[in-house]
Amino acid sequence: MDFINSIVLLLNYIFVPALSYGSQLALGAIFVSLIYGILRFAYFTAGDLMSFGTMFTILFTWYFQSLGISLGVLPTALLAIPFGVIITILYVLAKDKLVFSYYRTKKSPPVMLAMVSIGTMFVTQAIVRIVIGPYDRRFFDGEKFILKANEFKEMTGLNEGLAIKSTQVITLLVTIIVVFILFWFLNKTKTGKSMRAYSDNEDLALLSGIDPKKVVMITWVIAAILATIGGTLYGLDKSFKPFTYFNNMLPIFAAAIVGGIGNPFGAFLGGYVIAFSEILITYAYKKFFVYILPESLEPEGLLQLLSTDYKFAVSFSILVIVLLFRPSGIFKGKII
Amino acid sequence: MKQYSDVISAYVIMLGLIILVGFLQSWSMALSILCFCLISAVMTMGANIQWGYAGLINFGIMGYTALGGLAAVLVSVPPVKEAWQAGGLQMVICALIIASMVFSIRFILNKYKKSSNRNYIIAFVIIVGLIFLRLISGPSIHLIESVNPATTGFLGGMGLPIVFSWIVGAFFAGALAYVIGKIALGLRADYLAIATLLISEIVIAVIKHEDWLTRGVKNVIGLKRPVPYEIDLQTKQWFINLVEKFNQGALNLVTDVLEREQLLKQLVIDGSTVFVKLCYVGLFSIVVIILLIVTQKALYSPWGRMMRAIRDNDEAANAMGKNVVKQHLLIFVLGSAVVGIAGAMMVTYDGLFTPGSYRPMRYTFLIWVMVIVGGSGNNFGAILGGFAVWFLWIEAAPASLYLINLFTSGLEETNALRIHLINSIPYFRLLVMGTSLLLVMRYKPKGILPEKIKHI
Numbered sequence: 001m002d003f004i005n006s007i008v009l010l011l012n013y014i015f016v017p018a019l020s021y022g023s024q025l026a027l028g029a030i031f032v033s034l035i036y037g038i039l040r041f042a043y044f045t046a047g048d049l050m051s052f053g054t055m056f057t058i059l060f061t062w063y064f065q066s067l068g069i070s071l072g073v074l075p076t077a078l079l080a081i082p083f084g085v086i087i088t089i090l091y092v093l094a095k096d097k098l099v100f101s102y103y104r105t106k107k108s109p110p111v112m113l114a115m116v117s118i119g120t121m122f123v124t125q126a127i128v129r130i131v132i133g134p135y136d137r138r139f140f141d142g143e144k145f146i147l148k149a150n151e152f153k154e155m156t157g158l159n160e161g162l163a164i165k166s167t168q169v170i171t172l173l174v175t176i177i178v179v180f181i182l183f184w185f186l187n188k189t190k191t192g193k194s195m196r197a198y199s200d201n202e203d204l205a206l207l208s209g210i211d212p213k214k215v216v217m218i219t220w221v222i223a224a225i226l227a228t229i230g231g232t233l234y235g236l237d238k239s240f241k242p243f244t245y246f247n248n249m250l251p252i253f254a255a256a257i258v259g260g261i262g263n264p265f266g267a268f269l270g271g272y273v274i275a276f277s278e279i280l281i282t283y284a285y286k287k288f289f290v291y292i293l294p295e296s297l298e299p300e301g302l303l304q305l306l307s308t309d310y311k312f313a314v315s316f317s318i319l320v321i322v323l324l325f326r327p328s329g330i331f332k333g334k335i336i
Numbered sequence: 337m338k339q340y341s342d343v344i345s346a347y348v349i350m351l352g353l354i355i356l357v358g359f360l361q362s363w364s365m366a367l368s369i370l371c372f373c374l375i376s377a378v379m380t381m382g383a384n385i386q387w388g389y390a391g392l393i394n395f396g397i398m399g400y401t402a403l404g405g406l407a408a409v410l411v412s413v414p415p416v417k418e419a420w421q422a423g424g425l426q427m428v429i430c431a432l433i434i435a436s437m438v439f440s441i442r443f444i445l446n447k448y449k450k451s452s453n454r455n456y457i458i459a460f461v462i463i464v465g466l467i468f469l470r471l472i473s474g475p476s477i478h479l480i481e482s483v484n485p486a487t488t489g490f491l492g493g494m495g496l497p498i499v500f501s502w503i504v505g506a507f508f509a510g511a512l513a514y515v516i517g518k519i520a521l522g523l524r525a526d527y528l529a530i531a532t533l534l535i536s537e538i539v540i541a542v543i544k545h546e547d548w549l550t551r552g553v554k555n556v557i558g559l560k561r562p563v564p565y566e567i568d569l570q571t572k573q574w575f576i577n578l579v580e581k582f583n584q585g586a587l588n589l590v591t592d593v594l595e596r597e598q599l600l601k602q603l604v605i606d607g608s609t610v611f612v613k614l615c616y617v618g619l620f621s622i623v624v625i626i627l628l629i630v631t632q633k634a635l636y637s638p639w640g641r642m643m644r645a646i647r648d649n650d651e652a653a654n655a656m657g658k659n660v661v662k663q664h665l666l667i668f669v670l671g672s673a674v675v676g677i678a679g680a681m682m683v684t685y686d687g688l689f690t691p692g693s694y695r696p697m698r699y700t701f702l703i704w705v706m707v708i709v710g711g712s713g714n715n716f717g718a719i720l721g722g723f724a725v726w727f728l729w730i731e732a733a734p735a736s737l738y739l740i741n742l743f744t745s746g747l748e749e750t751n752a753l754r755i756h757l758i759n760s761i762p763y764f765r766l767l768v769m770g771t772s773l774l775l776v777m778r779y780k781p782k783g784i785l786p787e788k789i790k791h792i
Binding site for chain 1: 519520533544697701705708770777781
């Protein structure tokens with residue numbers, strides 16, 4: 001019994017939260033990785049693009065709520081995502097036309113483009129804060145829990161409860177669907193294949209008649225879709241605050257690099273690597289060992305490897321270690 | 337002289353703008369803008385040494401700034417005796433353990449060939465060391481932090497004049513840069529940018545949460561100043577005489593004795609803040625001028641030429657027998673040390689150390705905007721960038737308030753849009769920064785004052 005209790009404990013405090021947080025990071029990491037592979041620069045606007053998409057989703061959610069439209073037990077935001085996506089797509093395409101395309105045709109070095117993306121980061125951040133403000137916002141509605149801790153205890157008769165929030169399930173389901181479609185698109189369709197070819201070898205791809213404009217445009221569209229969905233899922237699960245989203249850029253980059261930047265599948269897995277290591281290393285294992293060890297060996301301290309204050313530091317240290325020993329990332333493989 | 341005309345005119349315009357602020361808003365405001373301009377100038381010089389001279393991207397400026405600030409605390413705060421008695425010895429032992437870990441790892445790295453066994457041994461040393469550190473430091477950290485937590489709760493510093501911290505800050509930042517450089521300098525440009533950005537976040541996390549050393553988010557306030565306090569000045573006779581002398585004209589207009597006394601009192605109070613800020617401006621200017629002379633000399637020395645050669649074509653420079661790796665590390669350390677000075681200067685000016693206020697937007701990306709806008713590779717350009725961008729950063733708020741009032745003048749006072757826009761004024765500065773960065777990169781990619789290379 002104690003053994004099952006300890007497993008449930010780990011599931012409740014480590015596995016479920018890490019899985020949903022990892023999915024949110026993974027969506028961000030995939031598009032950072034895609035942009036790096038095809039447009040060939042580090043896209044520093046990543047976090048703020050996510051907050052931009054989320055902001056419009058929230059605005060549409062409020063609009064739908066004011067009209068009285070809702071999805072019942074599901075959050076209204078799911079209905080608003082497509083509209084948020086459309087606006088974000090228009091925004092990134094306009095940005096590409098106005099800003100990035102100039103440097104691309106001039107064949108500027110990647111560093112220059114990264115600097116330009118810092119400029120757009122400032123602008124995006126300003127837009128978000130001017131439109132919706134810098135405050136913490138919750139926009140979740142509908143049923144909060146699928147499984148409550150108490151219900152679980154009653155059901156199984158265990159000491160430990162297992163709570164599953166509906167947002168966690170939604171996050172996981174949406175991520176699976178989106179990632180499945182994305183990899184189907186990249187691997188099976190002609191456009192997807194041409195994107196991979198472009199990322200592998202630009203000159204050869206151009207020679208074989210691939211339209212670079214189309215490839216770039218589709219990359220931005222995918223980025224906008226992933227950013228909005230990932231951002232909204234994060235906001236539903238936790239809350240929407242522009243500053244947090246900007247900070248999320250850092251673990252997203254860590255995930256993309258850990259997974260091998262330019263490799264979307266690696267980035268997808270990288271998101272989970274970062275999320276799990278953050279939570280595994282900062283979790284206090286005392287209760288776990290109380291269950292699993294005989295009474296005489298019960299631990300005294302919290303058995304926490306690092307305090308939760310260092311959550312971010314953990315993922316960055318992993319990144320530094322990966323950069324040192326495997327600069328191409330854990331999941332090497334071909335680019336895209 | 338002609339070749340410097342653009343430099344001179346740019347600086348004259350800049351100083352003119354600051355003086356204009358003095359007339360339109362207040363002199364105290366203008367001087368505090370100038371102070372921060374000078375601090376920013378030191379930071380941009382540091383970043384310019386790395387980016388402009390050697391083409392190294394360092395997005396970790398925030399980390400070095402914070403370390404400089406930490407130096408200011410550790411140098412100027414008097415030591416907390418009870419805390420040292422409670423757990424000082426254990427912390428010293430911990431420092432020794434860390435040092436011995438580093439030395440034993442270095443020894444292993446030098447002694448044994450690259451193999452998986454070697455990696456296991458290193459991992460073993462690190463894990464054993466960490467366990468010892470946890471066991472020894474854990475209780476003593478608790479003891480130190482429980483010594484009068486409302487006011488101290490940390491080990492304190494050395495109780496020296498705070499100006500020394502400018503040098504100590506440079507050493508702190510340089511030491512950190514040495515470690516980071518050893519780890520990360522082999523990476524490609526954009527990887528290096530991300531790695532340094534993340535490492536600086538780690539530095540901030542440590543400073544925020546190691547309360548026994550830095551007091552963490554509880555902040556350290558009331559640091560000693562290198563210049564007189566306003567309250568002291570207001571009672572000094574020579575200062576009152578000085579103010580009287582300066583404002584003779586205004587005082588003579590007032591005939592009533594009582595009223596004259598009142599006016600003089602007000603003038604002395606205003607004058608004292610201006611005087612204190614002037615002292616800071618003087619101190620900071622000395623630093624900026626010394627750094628400018630040194631960096632200018634370095635730029636046009638054989639060493640500077642070598643750095644440009646490495647920046648423009650490192651393979652060719654390597655073929656000419658220049659040690660690219662070593663020079664990169666050197667310049668990384670030097671540039672970061674300069675940023676460390678700026679960090680200590682800033683804490684000196686503020687008189688308080690607030691680890692929670694170090695954010696990448698303000699301390700990393702804004703500095704980069706300054707370098708790019710000002711002109712990388714040109715010291716005068718970097719300083720100008722620091723001045724101009726800081727000026728914009730501060731003055732964007734009043735300017736956008738003015739513009740919003742102008743454009744919404746047709747709307748009513750209570751109009752929701754107008755109120756919303758006025759409430760979000762602080763964020764217009766981000767918009768101004770972003771667009772000015774994008775415009776400069778598009779139309780003047782080398783900055784306002786581009787790099788000048790004398791061709792012989």
